[in-house]
Amino acid sequence: MCRSIKTLRPPYTETVTEExxxxxxxxxxxxxxxxxxxxxxxxxxxxxxxxxxxxxxxELLGALEVRGSR
Known part of the structure; x- marks a missing residue:
């Protein structure tokens, strides 16, 4: 897969922009x-x-539930 695509969900990234x-x-x-x-x-x-x-x-990022984030 594309190595330049970074993970965009917590805990890897705290804030994700539209960009x-x-x-x-x-x-x-x-x-x-x-x-x-x-x-x-x-x-x-x-x-x-x-x-x-x-x-x-x-849509995916908005629907994901990250364990321990509540």
Missing amino acids: DVRAAALQFVRKISGFRAPAAHNAEAFDRAVEAITRASE
């Missing part, structure tokens, strides 16, 4: 697509994937 989540989503899409920057004809699909993964990641 952190989007950066991780972008790295993921780059990895699975094989494109650092897509060609113009693939840009819309690439951007949609980044947004979808960002939303899914935010």
Whole structure:
């Protein structure tokens, strides 16, 4: 997997910004697509994937329960 994607949940990271989540989503899409920057004809699909993964990641992080955090 992408070594540059950091864990975004406590206790590994206390505060996570929208930019952190989007950066991780972008790295993921780059990895699975094989494109650092897509060609113009693939840009819309690439951007949609980044947004979808960002939303899914935010949903996941919001739903996780970390033991001992209460």
